[in-house]
Amino acid sequence: MTGPFPDGFLWGAATAAHQVEGGNVNNDHWELEHAEHSPFAEPSGDACDSWHRWPEDLDLVAGAGLNTYRFSLEWSRIEPAEGEFSRANLDHYRRILDGCRDRGLTPIVTLVHFTMPRWLLHDGGWTGARTGDRIARFTEYVAPALRDAGYIATINEPNLMAAQPVMGAMARRGEPIKGLPRPDQGVADALLELHRRSTEVLRGAGSPPAGMTLVGREHLAEDGGEERMREERAAFEDQFFTAAADDDWLGLQVYTCARFGPDGLVAPAPELQTLAHGMERRPEALGAAVRRAAEVLPDLPLLVTENGIATADDEDRIRFTDEALRSLAGAIADGADVRGYVHWSLLDNFEWMLGYRPTFGLVSVDRQTFARTPKPSLAWLGGVARRNGRTAC
Ligand code: IFM
Numbered sequence: 001m002t003g004p005f006p007d008g009f010l011w012g013a014a015t016a017a018h019q020v021e022g023g024n025v026n027n028d029h030w031e032l033e034h035a036e037h038s039p040f041a042e043p044s045g046d047a048c049d050s051w052h053r054w055p056e057d058l059d060l061v062a063g064a065g066l067n068t069y070r071f072s073l074e075w076s077r078i079e080p081a082e083g084e085f086s087r088a089n090l091d092h093y094r095r096i097l098d099g100c101r102d103r104g105l106t107p108i109v110t111l112v113h114f115t116m117p118r119w120l121l122h123d124g125g126w127t128g129a130r131t132g133d134r135i136a137r138f139t140e141y142v143a144p145a146l147r148d149a150g151y152i153a154t155i156n157e158p159n160l161m162a163a164q165p166v167m168g169a170m171a172r173r174g175e176p177i178k179g180l181p182r183p184d185q186g187v188a189d190a191l192l193e194l195h196r197r198s199t200e201v202l203r204g205a206g207s208p209p210a211g212m213t214l215v216g217r218e219h220l221a222e223d224g225g226e227e228r229m230r231e232e233r234a235a236f237e238d239q240f241f242t243a244a245a246d247d248d249w250l251g252l253q254v255y256t257c258a259r260f261g262p263d264g265l266v267a268p269a270p271e272l273q274t275l276a277h278g279m280e281r282r283p284e285a286l287g288a289a290v291r292r293a294a295e296v297l298p299d300l301p302l303l304v305t306e307n308g309i310a311t312a313d314d315e316d317r318i319r320f321t322d323e324a325l326r327s328l329a330g331a332i333a334d335g336a337d338v339r340g341y342v343h344w345s346l347l348d349n350f351e352w353m354l355g356y357r358p359t360f361g362l363v364s365v366d367r368q369t370f371a372r373t374p375k376p377s378l379a380w381l382g383g384v385a386r387r388n389g390r391t392a393c
Contacts, residue, residue, distance in 0.1 A: 004332055009389070013068075058103050060346065065386040066105070070107075090141070098148070108149065159188070160180060199211075214251065216293060218282065222261045281320070
């Protein structure tokens with residue numbers, strides 16, 4: 001690939017607390033993983049034991065030649081009971097930030113990556129009347145520890161989080177899931193309000209640039225599907241873009257496209273589906289999603305905070321990422337203000353309801369010993385980073 005990637009471009013890999021730390025016994029997901037008739041394929045358990053092995057993880061990122069690490073805080077560890085904060089656990093994350101800076105890595109920190117403390121699950125959840133005050137208090141507590149972050153994301157993928165209850169209801173009615181449906185408007189409104197409250201606190205604390213990370217996708221209309229595509233895009237994307245307009249930056253997490261016919265979402269052909277969530281293999285969706293965000297929000301700096309593929313074939317991961325980066329280079333050449341590319345994921349990790357089967361990692365993790373084994377794709381991406389995207393000679 002050959003890219004006009006700007007000087008200072010960030011190249012990194014991402015993780016999220018519940019997917020890699022292990023032992024997050026005090027959050028909503030742990031509870032759901034262990035519920036009777038749980039929809040989770042398996043519990044998260046010890047995950048990748050990154051709670052203890054994070055220095056090894058950072059060494060892998062820096063050693064490969066990447067310059068950025070994205071990770072998230074686990075609210076349930078920092079505020080295990082309402083209003084009761086753990087200084088020791090916040091210090092743990094503070095040490096990860098220091099560890100990043102010591103290795104020349106720019107930390108991108110997400111405050112909420114899907115999980116909430118159990119006490120919040122049982123007292124309102126994301127849509128609860130007091131959740132705005134609670135996220136503001138949490139943000140206020142953590143903000144001083146995050147002064148060295150390069151970027152802070154408040155909430156990860158609120159557009160996906162708001163679509164989840166809709167998917168749950170569809171599954172209960174036995175309807176086929178053909179992709180991410182239109183978000184539940186009440187949940188979307190609530191999450192955007194939480195983002196606003198958290199951002200307000202970060203701004204007041206003089207924190208690093210604050211934004212949110214959204215699922216970005218290429219929207220494609222099949223014959224007669226144009227109107228429906230525009231409606232769905234407005235609900236899934238445009239309303240979130242509008243809410244992000246006053247932020248300092250926007251994160252896009254792009255894996256695939258969504259196709260629309262006159263009756264709505266069209267499921268990808270089975271031969272095009274990848275290992276995770278039946279997504280269509282469409283690397284060029286990255287450039288398309290970035291172009292659209294840049295068109296709607298021309299003045300907002302963008303970061304690709306996730307992009308990747310679940311595959312057991314690492315050569316295909318390299319091919320996919322190379323194609324995705326070519327499309328990103330095209331979007332940048334056409335004027336999109338993109339500041340970085342962060343691959344999902346550093347490690348093979350806990351892929352939520354699908355458990356450990358899908359492997360998104362640049363590094364595999366032995367489920368018994370937690371030994372990390374870099375895949376060729378890690379060195380490949382590190383090489384891309386060292387050359388700032390220029391083609392290898
Ligand atoms: O693993 C998830 C991550 O937590 C959020 N974005 C999509 C990834 C792959 O499904």
